[in-house]
Amino acid sequence: MKRSTIDLWVGLFVAIGIAAVTFLSLKVANLTPQSDTNTYTLTAEFDNIGGLKVKAPVKSSGVLVGRVSNIALDTKRYVANVTLVLDSKYQFSRDTSAEILTAGLLGEQYIGLTQGGDMENLKAGDHITITSSAMVLEQLIGKFMTSFADKPATGSNAASASQ
Amino acid sequence: MMEKLLSPFRHLGALTINAIWRLGFASRFLLAILLNSGQSLLRFQLTIREVYFAGVLSLIIIVVSGLFVGMVLGLQGYNTLARFGSSDALGALVALSLLRELGPVLAALLFASRSGSAMTAEIGLMKATEQLEAMSVMAVNPIARVVAPRFWAGVISMPILAAIFNVMGIFGGYLVGVVMIGLDEGTFWSQMQNNVDLHYDVINGLTKSLFFGMAVTLIAVFEGYDAVPTASGVSSATTRTVVTSALVILALDFVLTAFMF
Numbered sequence: 134m135k136r137s138t139i140d141l142w143v144g145l146f147v148a149i150g151i152a153a154v155t156f157l158s159l160k161v162a163n164l165t166p167q168s169d170t171n172t173y174t175l176t177a178e179f180d181n182i183g184g185l186k187v188k189a190p191v192k193s194s195g196v197l198v199g200r201v202s203n204i205a206l207d208t209k210r211y212v213a214n215v216t217l218v219l220d221s222k223y224q225f226s227r228d229t230s231a232e233i234l235t236a237g238l239l240g241e242q243y244i245g246l247t248q249g250g251d252m253e254n255l256k257a258g259d260h261i262t263i264t265s266s267a268m269v270l271e272q273l274i275g276k277f278m279t280s281f282a283d284k285p286a287t288g289s290n291a292a293s294a295s296q
Numbered sequence: 297m298m299e300k301l302l303s304p305f306r307h308l309g310a311l312t313i314n315a316i317w318r319l320g321f322a323s324r325f326l327l328a329i330l331l332n333s334g335q336s337l338l339r340f341q342l343t344i345r346e347v348y349f350a351g352v353l354s355l356i357i358i359v360v361s362g363l364f365v366g367m368v369l370g371l372q373g374y375n376t377l378a379r380f381g382s383s384d385a386l387g388a389l390v391a392l393s394l395l396r397e398l399g400p401v402l403a404a405l406l407f408a409s410r411s412g413s414a415m416t417a418e419i420g421l422m423k424a425t426e427q428l429e430a431m432s433v434m435a436v437n438p439i440a441r442v443v444a445p446r447f448w449a450g451v452i453s454m455p456i457l458a459a460i461f462n463v464m465g466i467f468g469g470y471l472v473g474v475v476m477i478g479l480d481e482g483t484f485w486s487q488m489q490n491n492v493d494l495h496y497d498v499i500n501g502l503t504k505s506l507f508f509g510m511a512v513t514l515i516a517v518f519e520g521y522d523a524v525p526t527a528s529g530v531s532s533a534t535t536r537t538v539v540t541s542a543l544v545i546l547a548l549d550f551v552l553t554a555f556m557f
Contacts, residue, residue, distance in 0.1 A: 139344060145352075146456065154502070161391050
């Protein structure tokens with residue numbers, strides 16, 4: 134085989150390789166070039182964020198509107214300070230509420246935004262004041278157990294009646 | 297009597313010393329390759345020729361195996377995920393297992409058995425027919441002329457082959473998951489995109505394959521250069537290349553994974 138033919142094949146090989154890496158970055162890893170111009174940042178405080186992670190989705194009515202960009206503990210008041218980066222296509226009113234929800238029964242956690250009724254919209258750097266914490270399974274079971282323990286008499290009666 | 301009892305230990309000792317001697321020689325050999333690669337990179341035509349033989353000619357086996365590995369992952373993954381009602385995550389499962397482990401490791405194993413063994417056999421036969429010595433006589437450094445281009449060709453080809461393996465595997469998973477089983481196409485891709493991180497998964501996987509490329513090619517050219525210059529010597533060197541490469545790839549994979557993830 135002549136040199137030039139080999140060059141052609143190797144060039145093709147390298148081109149396919151570059152195409153493969155591009156495909157992996159763009160289509161598989163979803164590397165979308167994000168400029169700061171079409172996003173804005175909001176912060177929200179939660180008593181408990183549960184299993185929320187950085188890069189978790191922020192959804193409104195189930196539609197992806199942004200992502201969690203930072204999570205930090207406020208060491209003065211001991212609450213979690215969550216920074217959200219939202220697409221500037223989506224504007225929310227000042228009394229928007231944020232809650233931490235779970236996709237499916239044991240799925241990943243995300244932040245759900247519910248639009249309020251205020252006429253003015255949140256601006257970049259604003260603070261979401263109405264928040265509700267993540268549902269933590271242990272606390273839920275704990276509440277259930279205490280409410281169950283309030284009426285043990287009926288439970289034992291039912292048990293003896295069935296015997 | 298004493299002699300008979302001692303001989304297994306003596307044998308074991310000889311094997312150990314031989315292994316350490318070879319390890320040292322291989323390290324010195326790697327240094328010699330790196331020192332002599334300036335010449336081979338200047339005459340890049342030599343390396344391109346070897347990329348053709350090591351990389352381009354491995355494309356078919358890489359593409360076909362990648363496709364089938366992805367299809368098997370799709371089938372098995374679907375069956376297991378469907379039991380837990382999370383068959384939506386099939387795209388993420390296929391992509392993550394390929395990008396992180398299966399792509400680099402399987403591509404390296406295939407590369408070792410297809411191109412590594414060929415390199416060993418070629419260099420070993422050159423040694424057996426005294427071509428390497430003839431080069432030295434003509435003041436051509438055989439490491440710069442024969443070994444270094446093959447080494448760099450392997451280092452260049454391996455990440456490209458691993459990336460192609462990954463793409464074909466993901467396509468195979470797509471064929472089984474979306475086309476054959478009928479999962480939702482949008483969910484398949486969006487689950488994948490939400491769970492795959494460019495730096496953490498894609499780049500780490502390709503870095504792994506770069507290390508595998510270095511290890512496999514070094515073993516291949518070293519075994520060829522170190523082969524006993526007879527027919528049986530070349531044949532056993534080729535066998536050793538495949539066996540050692542496979543072991544080194546898997547051991548190195550563990551070490552790299554422990555560092556990266």
